Structures are given as C-alpha cells and as structure tokens.
Amino acid sequence: MTSKLAERVLAGDPRAIARAISIIEDEDPSSADLVRHIFGRTGRAYLVGVTGPPGAGKSTLVDRLVAHFRTEQSQVGVIAVDPTSPFSGGAVLGDRLRMQAHARDEAVFIRSMATRGHLGGLARATGDAALVLDAAGKDTIVIETVGVGQDEVDIIRTADASIVTLVPGAGDEVQALKAGIMEIADIFVVNKADREGADRLLSEVEANLALHTYRSGEWRPPIVKTVATSGAGVPELVEAITAFRAHSGRALAARRRTRSEFRLRELVSQRFMDHLERSVLAKGELDAVIDRIAAREIDPYSAAGDLLKRAVT
Numbered sequence: 001m002t003s004k005l006a007e008r009v010l011a012g013d014p015r016a017i018a019r020a021i022s023i024i025e026d027e028d029p030s031s032a033d034l035v036r037h038i039f040g041r042t043g044r045a046y047l048v049g050v051t052g053p054p055g056a057g058k059s060t061l062v063d064r065l066v067a068h069f070r071t072e073q074s075q076v077g078v079i080a081v082d083p084t085s086p087f088s089g090g091a092v093l094g095d096r097l098r099m100q101a102h103a104r105d106e107a108v109f110i111r112s113m114a115t116r117g118h119l120g121g122l123a124r125a126t127g128d129a130a131l132v133l134d135a136a137g138k139d140t141i142v143i144e145t146v147g148v149g150q151d152e153v154d155i156i157r158t159a160d161a162s163i164v165t166l167v168p169g170a171g172d173e174v175q176a177l178k179a180g181i182m183e184i185a186d187i188f189v190v191n192k193a194d195r196e197g198a199d200r201l202l203s204e205v206e207a208n209l210a211l212h213t214y215r216s217g218e219w220r221p222p223i224v225k226t227v228a229t230s231g232a233g234v235p236e237l238v239e240a241i242t243a244f245r246a247h248s249g250r251a252l253a254a255r256r257r258t259r260s261e262f263r264l265r266e267l268v269s270q271r272f273m274d275h276l277e278r279s280v281l282a283k284g285e286l287d288a289v290i291d292r293i294a295a296r297e298i299d300p301y302s303a304a305g306d307l308l309k310r311a312v313t
C-alpha cells in the first residue's frame, strides 16, 4: 500500500504527493515506511526557506520566486507552514488565493501544512514533506514559515538557503535579530520597501552584520530591498540566491550532513522515549518519576540513568 503510493510519488503524481504529505502531517505510522521507500531518490532538490514575521509579504514574495523559477522551466514545490493555527483554514486559503497564478500549473505544487504534533514535530514533518516533493522531481522547494522563534529556526535548518524577511515598522526586527535569526540568515530581505523606514531598517541590519567579522571567502549575507507586490527587487533577490548557491558548493554538503545528524539524533531520542514508555515502563510510571524529580526526591541525572539502565537490560 505504502510502496504503491511511493511509486506514484516518484512518478510525480500530484494527488499522490498530496496524499503522502497528509500522511506525514497526521503523523501516521506509515509515514516512516513512505520515507523509507522514497529516500534513495531524494537529495536533488534545492531547498529555499523563507521566514519572517506575520504579514511580512512572504507569500507574495514566494509567488514571485515561483514565477521566476518557472521561467527556468524548473519544477517547483511550495510548503507554507502554519504552526499557530492548525485548525483554522484561513491562512491556508489565503496562501492558496495569493498563489493562484500557479494553481493550474502542473509543474508547481503548493501545499499549506500544520501539525498538531508535539515539540519539534513541525520541523520533522516539514523535512519529510520536502523529501516527498524532492522525490517527486521538484527542482526547487520553497518553505515558508511564519515567525522568528525556535520552531522556525529548526525548520529553516532544513533549508539549503535561508531567506529572512523583515518589514519596516513592524517592531519585530529587533526580535528577529535577537532570536538567533542573524546566524541562520543567508540572505536578508527588507520587503515593503515602498513604506517609510525601509532604509533605516536596512541600516539596522547592516549594523548588526558589521558586528561580525567575516573571514575572507566567508559568505556575508546580502540585504535585498523588495516590493513583493510590484516585483521590484525580485531579480536582485534571485541573483542573491544564485550567488549564494554558487558560493556554498562545499558548505552545502556540510549543511546537509548537519541536517542528517540533527534528524537522526532527534529520531533516536524519540524512538527511545517511545520504547521506554510503551514497552518498559508501566502506565503512569514516567509521570511518577517526573513527580519525584519535582518533589526533589530524586535528581534528573539519576532518574535518567535508571531509565536508561532499565531500557537496555
């Protein structure tokens, strides 16, 4: 059943892609099987992450980027991640409408996704959804995430190139610069450059970059001013992406390896905890241990050591 779905994904069938991503989104147990079937055929797509505060114009910008990639005849996949409102269809519909220009284009697959999952679940689901699009033959995959928190940092780690979008006057800039976004941005975009304060924002980002000493040959994130609604600055953004891609040939392999490590460690931790809770401990036992730690009856190191011992013997 899963292998059949995998075959159809590999053939690029849009309905199979949609079904596969739903399985991943629902954290269905068969998603592991699906990834197993397609993994060998992935690794060809280039993943571009676009993050930034709500309403920054990310979708409008992504739409422009998609249009550009299509002129290069490449197949494009878009994943718009909505971590805040898993059950409201609002954002989903909004993204669909905004990207409607590509709705009838078979070579473009657009999908909004949310997971009701636990911590880190969203990053994993996004990573797996990207694998599906990759296996389906998409050359470029754009992942749009809202916000500037840890979830987004984790998701953006999934990308080969990370674009951080800021807008003048949103008050989020400083937050973005603080939240570790500085280190993960490969390219900064100051969107809504038609608004007041764009140049001031640009100087602020520039000042932040100036705090860091870049070694010769090290990539210094460029700052691109755009007006996503009119398309102004988009050619420059495309140029910046191309330049980054050309620059990061070797770094790309290292980045992908780090990503593999991150995923493996996360999966093993998760599997271990699942095993512990399902097959080793009695129902409620883990909660009891947590209560004892909270009551200072046992320290977390000893508790973890005990659990590990019980799980492996």
Ligand SMILES: Nc1nc2c(ncn2[C@@H]2O[C@H](COP(=O)(O)OP(=O)(O)OP(=O)(O)O)[C@@H](O)[C@H]2O)c(=O)[nH]1
Residues within 6 Å of the ligand: 053, 054, 055, 056, 057, 058, 059, 060, 061, 091, 098, 146, 191, 192, 193, 194, 195, 226, 227, 228, 229, 230
């Ligand atoms: N003035 C101006 N408005 C823009 C620009 N880019 C986008 N907008 C508008 O800003 C609003 C939000 O745009 P979206 O593309 O939906 O922004 P987003 O970041 O994807 O929003 P969320 O996904 O909801 O966080 C829309 O009304 C756009 O038309 C721009 O460069 N200038």
Ligand SMILES: [Mg+2]
Residues within 6 Å of the ligand: 058, 059, 060, 080, 095, 144
């Ligand atoms: Mg959006």
